[in-house]
Amino acid sequence: MNTRKIKVIKFIVCVIFIFNSIILIADANVKKTYEAYIGGRLVGYTDDKKEFKQIYGEINNEINQRLGIDLVQDKKVKFKVNKDNIDKSSEKSIKKNIKKAINDEVNAKEININDKNYGIVLNEDEAKDVLKDFIIQNVNKFNINLDSTIDTEIKGDIKYLDVKVPVSKINDIDEIVNNMVNDKNIKVKVKVKEEKEVTIEPKTKIKRDDSMYIGKITVKEGEKGSKKVNSEVTYCNGKKINENIISEYVLKEPKDRIEYRGSKTPIGAKVTFLKYPTRGRYITSKFGSRWGRKHNGIDIAGNTGDPVTAAFNGIIKEAGVVSGYGNMIKIKHENGLETLYGHLSSIKVKKGQKIKEGEVIGAVGSTGRSTGPHLHFELRSNGVPINPEAYIKK
Template identity: 40%
Template sequence: MQDPTSRSSAPRPGWERLREAWNRKKEELSVRLSLSLPKGMGLATERVLRVRAAMLGLLSRWPNVRERVVAFTHRLPEAGRKARALLVRLRIRETVHRLRALPPQVRYSTAAGIAAVALAGGAWAFVRSQTVELVRVYADGEPLGYASSASVVQDYLVHRLERIGHAAGGRAFAVTPIALERVKVFRGSAEDDAVLERLGDRIAVRVHAYALRVNGQHIAYLASEEQARALLSDALSKLGGTKLVYTGEPSVHVVPLAAPAEGSSSEPEKNIQLKESVEVVPTIVSPEELAEPSAVEALLLSGSEPELYQIQPGDTLWGVAQKFGITVDDLVRLNPGLSADDVLHPGQQLNVGRPKALLTVREESTQTVEVDIPYGTKEVKDDSLPAGKRVVKVKGQPGKKRLVYRVVMENGLLKEQEVLREEVLEPPVDEVVAIGTKVAYSFTPQGGYPVYEGTGNFIWPTMGGYVTSPFGPRWGGFHTGIDISGVQDRTIVAADRGTVVYAAWMSGYGNLVIIDHGNGYSTYYAHLAQILVSAGQRVEQGQKIGIMGMTGYATGIHLHFEIRKNGTPTNPLSYYRAR
């Protein structure tokens, strides 16, 4: 019987290959269907049952398989559809002719098997057409979703790390393990935006940085070693008062601001060192841990704690305030619980508001200076002069000497000073002063009492304390004396010997004592709680004359103290060198 697919006695090679492929498919089908059945069942019946079961199973899984195969065929390119149509026609033509030659039972079972194979092949082609190749993204072993390609994830990571590194001033890298897996997903779709957002939340980024440590204590993380060195150089220059460069060693390099002029002597040789141990150590940190250079410099210059001053014997609030260039009100504000009337005790600590730097620039140098030698004073008694009167007989002349000092400065403040050599260039001439011993009496217009002439030297009128209001303009007027407060013992004493010319109430002053010292000076003691002397009484220097109070126009317990010369108020503090 002639092959129905042939059109001549010599078949074409393409058709021969199709026939061979078809024969192989039939052999595979016959092998898959050749399962053992119970005895007594004919071969034809066996094949029919097996093919029927296969068809039922296939249709139960893919009820619309025919429509899917047709749709798949329609999606093929034009050339592919033509080739497939030709192949189908050839297979159908060949199959029909071969089936006609078979017995009826075998013919029907074979046709059913062929249909099942055709349907299965179409279903597999449909599944393959619906399968998409994607990239599954993992962060630290956790799946985050599917990306369209590996390059999408890689580009995102590169750009993110570059952006973080540029902002932090260092090189950034990810420490979270990231894995990409190529997979085929049936009817899968990429979700690039969502996957990249999850990836950004999951990955941990670190940057290369440098840790700044002072005496082993961590100060801050900086982006680069150059940044740390520049910051340290700026801080040291401000502390040392000259241009300094941090070299990484204890010694600090001094940068001259200008070359010395010809013929001028160079500055004394200086040894400048950094007292603290400073380390700049490479490390790895998160970008959020990097500090701003300006904040780090401020921390190095001011530290985290204020400077405390320990009270020494004889210290007063006014004296401590003067020592540190602040006011008594500043001290009270900086020390909660302290009031302007409090008495200071040795060992007590006060916050003086001056910041304590974390770095210390120690500058050691030798300096040669010429200074005056103060002259001495020789006192001789003269009974021809009124008691207390002083007359210079020989005027003193200061001498000259050359000193070579070893000077140690820390952060611009004098810390140590030692005289290495001393050479007297010109000796001083002592001053000779005659001191009168003759007791003299005079009369004053206030009451006509004989006045006991004073020594001309004044002592402090209270038992310690400090000045709460100085001499000079105040509240739109003029304060003619000083106010003294902050004492534990409120005793008031005479500043110099003399005669009490007033001891009573006076408007504004309250209880007031006036002492005339007979040498043009008089002293006023106002706002007393109690007067212990009377007018016309002669008092000695240091004698108790009253108790401190707040009578008259006063807002608190204090002494208003005046020193008048020829009736004109003068600044009392100008008579007290120590104060």
């Protein structure tokens, strides 16, 4: 073989060596993804065998610790190179699939409330832990102070049913608790101690003042007080349903609001204190002698249905049909004063009803002994009719 051929062969060998080296280096820099199998079952994809085995070991330990016995044994783990470039599985997905691959059956407890299954745990202690955690989360959800809690109660029929299921059917405690917290059908009663400062509103005292005419009022405002209140409060799903006050301590005494009411009669002094009882202000018949008889009031012109209002604050003494007056209302005021409203087309109040000046009590009409629609209006003092014109505000 001549020298030239030898050089060509050496060159080709060098090129092949360099090319293979490049491929090996590139392959080394690409992280492989593996298919992970447990007991022949594909549970996910990983790029770290050691990490996968660690997760698998942690799940086994967790289940065995919850069981209290070494029931779950390590199953054979196998890895195959993933040739389809499938992405690495999430840790959550791997854990879920590992549990599905563990087929060992165990005796467990189903948490059943009001005939609804809320999850399966390994034993009754775990079931009780679920309910404790649920109550704590429920209390926190409604911003109730856990330190002040006296008593808690889940309302309903709570049962722990015996079941035999594969390990994969066992639920995480946190998962069950979260499902229960979001279920509005579960009612939780919580009794707590509460201490709060409460405002004491001032009382109103009524005092008569004979220097002022009736209808006049002056007020001396009071001052609010405060007290410390200790109570036991019961909530159901965050809504207050009962409060039992244990003790109260006054921090600041309130000062009464005093309302001075005039008690001086305006009769004789001719002080105006009555409001016009209807919008018509034209008087068609005055107080005094009329057609050989005494007219005990005044007649005010109006149309049928016009509103009739109370001329002064008082209490309805009579409301009904009275001979001559037709539909009639009589209002009792202070100091023996009364006002009377006759010939009404309708009555809108009842006997014993409190009424304020300006409130509608009936409507203008022509019932009883009447020649046309109008309001017959009277003012009486201790039963004696008085001319109301001098006492009506203009």
